Structure formats: C-alpha cells, structure tokens
Amino acid sequence: SQTIHQWPATLVQPVGSPLSLECTVEGTSNPNLYWYRQAAGRGLQLLFYSVGIGQISSEVPQNLSASRPQDRQFILSSKKLLLSDSGFYLCAWSKEGGGQPQHFGDGTRLSIL
Amino acid sequence: LAKTTQPISMDSYEGQEVNITCSHNNIATNDYITWYQQFPSQGPRFIIQGYKTKVTNEVASLFIPADRKSSTLSLPRVSLSDTAVYYCLVGGSGGYQKVTFGTGTKLQVIP
Numbered sequence: 001s002q003t004i005h006q007w008p009a010t011l012v013q014p015v016g017s018p019l020s021l022e023c024t025v026e027g028t029s030n031p032n033l034y035w036y037r038q039a040a041g042r043g044l045q046l047l048f049y050s051v052g053i054g055q056i057s058s059e060v061p062q063n064l065s066a067s068r069p070q071d072r073q074f075i076l077s078s079k080k081l082l083l084s085d086s087g088f089y090l091c092a093w094s095k096e097g098g099g100q101p102q103h104f105g106d107g108t109r110l111s112i113l
Numbered sequence: 114l115a116k117t118t119q120p121i122s123m124d125s126y127e128g129q130e131v132n133i134t135c136s137h138n139n140i141a142t143n144d145y146i147t148w149y150q151q152f153p154s155q156g157p158r159f160i161i162q163g164y165k166t167k168v169t170n171e172v173a174s175l176f177i178p179a180d181r182k183s184s185t186l187s188l189p190r191v192s193l194s195d196t197a198v199y200y201c202l203v204g205g206s207g208g209y210q211k212v213t214f215g216t217g218t219k220l221q222v223i224p
Contacts, residue, residue: 042216043200043214043215043217044157044200046214088154090157092156099143099162101147101159102159104157104158105156106156107154107155107156109154
C-alpha cells in the first residue's frame with residue numbers, strides 16, 4: 001500500500017531563517033505531488049504541484065519554492081521566512097492522470113517568531 | 114477551476130443521517146467531484162469520488178444529479194467521531210488533479 005511521510009510535525013523558526021520541509025511517498029511510482037498551506041480556520045491553499053521530477057508549477061507568488069529531486073520526494077523551501085509564512089503545511093500525492101483523489105500527509109505546523 | 118459552494122456549518126444528532134450539499138454550477142465536462150474529511154491538525158482524508166449518478170462505499174454515498182451542477186454527500190447514522198470539516202472539490206480534468214479547496218462544511222455531531 002502507499003504511504004506518505006511528512007516531517008517535522010511541528011517547527012518553530014525565527015523570522016529570516018531558512019526553511020526546508022520534506023515529503024516522501026512510498027509504494028507508488030511517478031505520483032503527482034502537491035504542497036498546500038492552511039491558515040487557522042481556513043481552507044487549503046495550493047502552493048505547488050509537480051507531475052514529474054524537476055517539474056514544478058507554482059500557484060501563488062510567495063516567499064517559498066519547491067523542488068522534486070527524486071520521483072517520490074518533494075521539498076518545500078524558503079531562504080528567508082516571513083511572519084506571514086506561519087501555517088499548517090500539507091503534502092499530498094495522487095496517482096498520475098486526471099480524476100485521481102489526493103492523499104495527504106499529517107502536516108507540519110510552522111510557527112514563525 | 115470550478116468554484117464550489119457549501120454550507121459553512123451543520124449540526125446533527127448522533128444516529129441521524131446527514132446530507133451535505135455542494136453547488137458547482139461551472140463544473141467542466143471532464144471534472145470529477147471529490148469529498149474529503151478533515152479533523153483538527155490532520156491532513157484531509159479522501160472519502161468518496163464520483164462523476165455522475167450515485168456512488169456508494171463503506172462510509173458514505175454521493176448523489177450527483179444529471180446536470181452535475183450540485184452533489185450531496187450522505188453520511189448514514191453519524192457518530193461523535195464524524196465531527197469534522199467536510200470539503201467538496203471539483204476538478205481533475207487533464208493530467209493532474211488541480212483543485213481548489215474551499216472553506217468546507219463544519220459538521221458538529223451532538224450526543
């Protein structure tokens with residue numbers, strides 16, 4: 001069966017510090033991968049998605065970037081965090097092809113001080 | 114991307130059937146309708162997906178009328194553990210499922 005791992009579960013970072021969140025998927029190949037952010041009490045905002053290695057599409061201009069160095073690895077990064085980057089970050093995967101449901105990790109709660 | 118409209122919140126007593134309706138007037142021909150459940154501090158969990166008519170699995174049913182401009186998630190005999198936010202999503206056309214999550218429906222199950 002397929003599993004998705006996302007870490008860390010919680011993270012507290014000072015303003016201006018760098019960020020690296022990692023997500024890996026097991027049990028499937030060539031998945032579509034997604035990064036979302038969820039503000040408190042709000043819906044999910046799609047940040048990035050990827051349909052293959054090195055292929056990243058950005059949905060929202062922001063202080064963040066994403067990379068996919070391997071087929072089942074998706075990384076969310078920032079060179080300098082802003083206070084507004086605080087939130088709940090979720091990684092998800094889906095099988096390639098249209099109409100496939102997404103499967104989410106447990107998320108990372110990021111607090112910027 | 115098709116926009117969805119759902120009630121912000123609903124209350125239900127334990128043991129009752131709950132129906133949550135979602136409007137998606139601009140659904141595209143190849144779009145699927147997918148419902149997710151989210152508990153606090155967890156990622157959304159896939160519940161059910163459909164394209165037309167009715168779909169049923171072990172936890173829910175999804176009713177989609179012929180015009181596909183709306184859909185209804187039906188949860189039979191809810192329990193306290195069904196208290197969560199439920200999201201209706203429309204999309205999936207093309208080679209990836211690029212969808213937009215709205216604010217969802219917060220379901221509160223009352224003892």
